[in-house]
Amino acid sequence: MNDNQNINDDQMLILAYIYGDLSAEQRQAFEQRLQSEVELKKLFEQQNAFDKLMPGGTQPVINDDRLHAVQWSLQKRLRKESNRQRTLSSRIKNMLQALWSQPVSFGAQLVGMLLTFSFGFLLAQSNSTESISGEPLASHTELRSPLQLIESDNYEIVDLQLKQLEPQSDKVKVVYSLASKAQVQGSITDPEIQNLLAASIKNDVSDSTRLDIIEALKDQGNRSLVKDALSYSLLNDPNPGVRMAAAESLAKLSDNEAVREVLRQALSSDINSGIRVAAFQALIQHLDDQKTIETLKSYSLKDSNQYIRDFSKRVINDNKNNTQLPVEKSPDETTQI
Amino acid sequence: MESIEKDLIEAAQQGNVSAFEQLINGTERKMLSIAAGFAASPDDAEDIYQDAMINAFRALPKFRKDSQFSTWLYRILVNTAISSRRKLKSKINRLITFYDPQNDENTSISGYEQYGSESNPEAQLSNDQLSKAINKALASLSDKEKIAFVLCHxxxxxxxxxxxxxxxxxxxxxxxxxxxxxxxxxxLQSFIG
Structure with a gap:
């Protein structure tokens, strides 16, 4: 073994020592060598000087504001990604990828390909070179050119995708939806209107529209469809204002165990402290619910919001002693959205 | 793997965003800090972290439960950081060349990461010059050297x-x-003395 290799081996040993990669016996042996071997000690002190300047664990500082901003932004992006994945073409693509990546028979892969071609034909426009014709929108709708429908201002194009474009043969395949404007007027207690609004929340409508929908539905939570829509908003909406409105609406329904489960999820995972406080205040109306107590123990004791932490501690302690707590309002701290 | 984590992974693999968020809940600060170790600026770190999480969400159907979820996630984060680093390499060089901290009114929130000890905020290094030097030194490392240093040190x-x-x-x-x-x-020899 030459000197260079000795130095390299010693350098590796020093690193292992610094980064805790030695057993107790190895550490002891190394420390003994340090006391007796001058060269080793010199190398170690060289490394040590670096660690004094930049100790292990010296890392970029991430403050709470920055973390929350990133979490909120990621939430929006994840939902967009989830929506993108849910489109039909993505479903087919994922199915094919899953088929190809699994050790399945060639026959199954061929079946997958054939299904895709068949589906593509079903979606494709008619191959007329003379004019573009559109699919009927509904069985009772007159068969008219889509351009005529758009120009009459009754419809608009949404979700247009150019699926195929072959410059040599001039072939093109376009897939699109035609949306017609419609108006509904009636009572918010009408189940049909409630169904329409509840379904709209999951569609691509603006933040302010979703907020308006939640406000409209907030007193109609006796129907399960509305409850589901409010729950979906609380757990999935990227806008904290919308989630807060959903939390406040669901708070009135917290007698229901399914609603409490949603509130518990919000309490344990929402990035916005105001929303977690709203969920918390709804849940502590039902301290006989052991699942709530478990959530407080698992998550709320470590919450970044002091009110939640302090009150959770009291709740858990009193739960042990089996005494009932009066319900307090949160202090006038900042629980901004 | 804990059964709760297993259930969340299965739900997330079906496209459940909330399940995925619960999986990464509590690890965001550490992962953002790792991303920051590779980034030239806080904005880049945030982009790296978010891109990595989107990549992870997309790749979830391919996750085999024979490895730790956290290890898998860190691997995606590191790979995303390296890809990003390669794309930004020329931009990083320009930033270092033209950045003049003496003329920057906001040196405390300028385009580089502030370094400190997370376990002891009161002892956080407040020396802007040292932070800048650390960032510059990190930029000189190869991809693998940087990964090893960021992860282990x-x-x-x-x-x-x-x-x-x-x-x-x-x-x-x-x-x-x-x-x-x-x-x-x-x-960093001049700082070591």
Whole structure:
């Protein structure tokens, strides 16, 4: 073994020592060598000087504001990604990828390909070179050119995708939806209107529209469809204002165990402290619910919001002693959205 | 793997965003800090972290439960950081060349990461010059050296775990780590004294 290799081996040993990669016996042996071997000690002190300047664990500082901003932004992006994945073409693509990546028979892969071609034909426009014709929108709708429908201002194009474009043969395949404007007027207690609004929340409508929908539905939570829509908003909406409105609406329904489960999820995972406080205040109306107590123990004791932490501690302690707590309002701290 | 984590992974693999968020809940700060170790600026770190999480969400159907979820996630984060680093390399060089901290009114929130000890905020290094020098020294490391340094030295991840994340042997991790420290030490010599 030459000197260079000795130095390299010693350098590796020093690193292992610094980064805790030695057993107790190895550490002891190394420390003994340090006391007796001058060269080793010199190398170690060289490394040590670096660690004094930049100790292990010296890392970029991430403050709470920055973390929350990133979490909120990621939430929006994840939902967009989830929506993108849910489109039909993505479903087919994922199915094919899953088929190809699994050790399945060639026959199954061929079946997958054939299904895709068949589906593509079903979606494709008619191959007329003379004019573009559109699919009927509904069985009772007159068969008219889509351009005529758009120009009459009754419809608009949404979700247009150019699926195929072959410059040599001039072939093109376009897939699109035609949306017609419609108006509904009636009572918010009408189940049909409630169904329409509840379904709209999951569609691509603006933040302010979703907020308006939640406000409209907030007193109609006796129907399960509305409850589901409010729950979906609380757990999935990227806008904290919308989630807060959903939390406040669901708070009135917290007698229901399914609603409490949603509130518990919000309490344990929402990035916005105001929303977690709203969920918390709804849940502590039902301290006989052991699942709530478990959530407080698992998550709320470590919450970044002091009110939640302090009150959770009291709740858990009193739960042990089996005494009932009066319900307090949160202090006038900042629980901004 | 805990059964709760297993259930969340299965739900997330079906496209459940909330399940995925619960999986990453509590790890965001550490992962953002790792991303920041590779980034030229806080904005870049945030982009790296978010891109990595989107990549992870997309790749979830391919996750085999024979490895730790956290290890898998860190691997995606590191790979995303390296891809991003390669794309931004020329931009990083321009930033270092033209950045003049003496003329920047907002040196405390300028385009580089502030370094400190997360476990002891009161002892956080407030020396802007040192932070800048650290960032410059990190930029001089190769991809593997940087990964080893960020994971083992900055984030205090065990060498054995870093080896799993990097997909190499422990000996290789130590080699990269040694070379990284050597380069950093020579770049920061004036601060060591």
């Amino acid at each position: 900055q984030q205090e991840i065990k060498i054995v775990d870093a080896a799993q994340i990097m997909g190499c042997g422990e000996g290789s991790v130590k080699s990269y780590l040694f070379r990284a420290r050597d380069k950093m030490r020579s770049q």
